[in-house]
Amino acid sequence: MFDLMLDEDHVELEEVPEWIERVSRLTAGVANGPRDPQRRRQLTNALFLQDVGPELATEASRAGLSQPAFRTWLLTQSDEDINRMPALGIYREVFREKLLNPTTRWSPNDLLDMISSITAGSGWHRRPAGVGPSP
Numbered sequence: 001m002f003d004l005m006l007d008e009d010h011v012e013l014e015e016v017p018e019w020i021e022r023v024s025r026l027t028a029g030v031a032n033g034p035r036d037p038q039r040r041r042q043l044t045n046a047l048f049l050q051d052v053g054p055e056l057a058t059e060a061s062r063a064g065l066s067q068p069a070f071r072t073w074l075l076t077q078s079d080e081d082i083n084r085m086p087a088l089g090i091y092r093e094v095f096r097e098k099l100l101n102p103t104t105r106w107s108p109n110d111l112l113d114m115i116s117s118i119t120a121g122s123g124w125h126r127r128p129a130g131v132g133p134s135p
């Protein structure tokens with residue numbers, strides 16, 4: 001990520017229309033879905049896992065986790081563990097908030113914006129850029 005951000009060469013934004021279409025449908029579905037806050041949280045968490053699940057499964061496999069163990073983790077521990085993962089936890093909350101807002105209009109740069117915005121609060125650096133001296 002930082003290599004991309006610091007690279008002097010211009011990198012064209014690759015549009016992902018299928019992602020935009022999918023999350024737009026999900027947002028509309030959430031708006032018409034359950035009103036109970038607990039059910040809405042469960043629904044948005046399931047949608048988040050659907051969105052990042054393939055990447056999570058790939059990384060779990062690279063780490064040596066079997067598919068049954070990964071499935072168990074998803075069902076029993078993922079919510080708490082993702083809360084403790086600074087970048088992924090923040091990404092999930094931003095994704096969740098956008099899904100819960102029925103007026104959200106997804107655009108091509110939203111995915112990049114969501115990923116980029118997590119760096120400020122994820123612990124990847126000690127302070128937001130341009131704010132006070134380094135500790």
